[in-house]
Amino acid sequence: MTKTMQPSLPQPSSTLSLWHRTTRSFPHLHANRLAPVPASTKYLIIGSGISGVLTAWKLVESGVNAEDVLIIEAREAVSGASGRNAGHIRPDSFRGFPGYAKFHGPEQARKILENERVVLENVRKFVKEHKIDCDFNYMRTFEVALTDEVVDSLSKSMAAFKAAGGDVSHVKYYEGEAAKKETRVPEALCAYESPAASNHPGKLVQWILNDFIVKGGKLWTHCPVTKMDRFRSDNSPSLRWEVHTPRGVIATETVVHCTNAYAAYLLPELGKFITPRRSQVNSFVPPLSLSGEDSLKHTMALRYRADHFFSVNALNNGMVVLGGTGTRSSSDMTSEDLITFDDSKYSDRLAHNSTKEFLGLCHEPDSASLRHGEGLDHAWTGIIGMTADGAPLVGPIEGLDGQWICAGFNGHGMAGIFTCAPGLAKLISDLSWQDTGLPECFQFSTERIRRSTNQRVKSTL
Ligand SMILES: Cc1cc2nc3c(=O)[nH]c(=O)nc-3n(C[C@H](O)[C@H](O)[C@H](O)COP(=O)(O)OP(=O)(O)OC[C@H]3O[C@@H](n4cnc5c(N)ncnc54)[C@H](O)[C@@H]3O)c2cc1C
Structure with missing residues (x-):
C-alpha cells in the first residue's frame, strides 16, 4: 500500500538545481515578491512550472488579453519540478505500454505513447520558431x-x-x-x-514566462494560494472564485490548477490520487x-x-x-x-x-x-x-465551475506538457476534447479518481 501524505504547499528551503544555479539573474525570478495581489483578474493560473506558464502563453496566443492573465507562484519563478528535472525530453517509444494498457486499455496506452512523440516534435518546432536559447x-x-x-x-x-x-x-x-x-x-x-x-528546462520555461510578461501578463511570486471560496456578489456576476493568499484575496472567473504534486492542497479530493x-x-x-x-x-x-x-x-x-x-x-x-x-x-x-x-x-x-x-x-x-493511474489530469474540474487542471505528470512532464497545456488552453477557450488531440484517458473525472485510487499503477518512470 502506498503511504498517503497530508497535502502540502511547496516547502520554502528547497535545493537549487543546476538549472536554478545557472539562471539567477532571470529578471522575473522574484516578481512582485512583496506587492499585494491584484483585487481581481479574469484568468488566474496557480503554478509557474511549464504547465502554468505554457497554458498562460497559449491562452494569450489564442486571443486572450495578456493583462487578464495572472500567474501566482508559491516560491520563486519556475521553482517546482520544471526547474529541477533531469533536462531530458525523452518520449517512451514502447516500454511503458503494458503498464498503461493494464489501467487504460491498449488503445489509450498506444495514444499515451504516441502523444509523447508529438510533444518532442512540438518542443523542437517551438524552440526553433522562437529561436529560444535553452541548449536544446x-x-x-x-x-x-x-x-x-x-x-x-x-x-x-x-x-x-x-x-x-x-x-x-x-x-x-x-x-x-x-x-x-x-x-x-x-x-x-x-x-x-x-x-x-x-x-x-529552466531557460526554456523562463523564455516562455518572459514572453508572456512582455505581452502584458502578470506574475506574482513567493505568494502561495492557501484557500479558495465561492465569490458572492450580485454586482459582478462573472466572477466565480475568491482566491486567498498571504498578500490578499483575488476575485476571478477562471482558476487553472497547474500545481502538479501539490494539487491536493487546494483540491483535497485528489489527496489519494496524486x-x-x-x-x-x-x-x-x-x-x-x-x-x-x-x-x-x-x-x-x-x-x-x-x-x-x-x-x-x-x-x-x-x-x-x-x-x-x-x-x-x-x-x-x-x-x-x-x-x-x-x-x-x-x-x-x-x-x-x-x-x-x-x-x-x-x-x-x-x-x-x-x-x-x-x-x-x-x-x-x-x-x-x-x-494513481499513471496518466495526468487535464480539463475542467467537475463540480467546480470555472476551475481547470493540468497536473500529475509522473516524472514525464517534459515529454507530456507541450500537448497537455495547449490542449487545456483550447478547452478553456470552449473547444472540444477532440480538438485537443489528447488521449481521452487524460481527462479529469470524479469517476476516474474514485476508480483509480485503490489500484495504483506501479511506477517505472
Ligand atoms: C528530479 C526530477 C527529475 C525529472 N526529470 C524529468 C525528465 O528528465 N524528463 C521529463 O520529462 N520529466 C522529468 N521530470 C518531471 C517534470 O519535471 C515534471 O513532470 C514537470 O516539470 C511538471 O511541470 P508542472 O508545471 O506540471 O509542475 P511544476 O513544475 O512542479 O510546477 C508546479 C508549480 O506550482 C507551484 N505551486 C504548487 N502549489 C501552489 C500553491 N498552492 N500556490 C502557488 N503555487 C503553487 C509550485 O511551487 C511549482 O512551481 C522530473 C521531475 C523531477 C522532480
Missing part, C-alpha cells in the same frame, strides 16, 4: 538493458505495443557487441534507439575519456530492473546529468521515505550510486583518478506528482 539538442537516446530480466521485459513490451498497432519504425535495435559500441556501455546486453532531446515523490538528479563534469571529441552525444536509460534504473543526459557543454529512482536496495532511504514534499534534502548514497554509474561510463576506476573539478558537480532533488 535533438539527439539519439537508448533504452539499455543491463540484465536478462530487462532484455525480456523490453522485448515483451515492444511486442505488445506492436500488436496494439503501435508504430516502432523510429526505433532501432542493437544487441551484443553492437549494443556496447553504440551506447558506449560495456555491460549493455541490448539497446533500443529512438529520438529524444536534451535541454536546459502522491508526491522525491527524485534526485546529479550533475557531473567528465574527465578526459568522456570529454572533447569523446564527449557523450546521446542520452540513455540504464536499466537494471523495471524499478531500478539511471537516466543519463548529455548536455551541450559536455556535462552529464544522472537521475534515478532510488529504490530500497539502491538508496539509504526506503521507498516510503521518498514519498514526501521535502525537496530541501538529497541523499549522499544516491549521489554515490550515480557517481559509480558515471565512472563506469568514463571507464575510470574510481573518483581518486579524477582531477579537482571533475566528477560529481552538484546534487539536487524535486517532487514528482505521481497519479
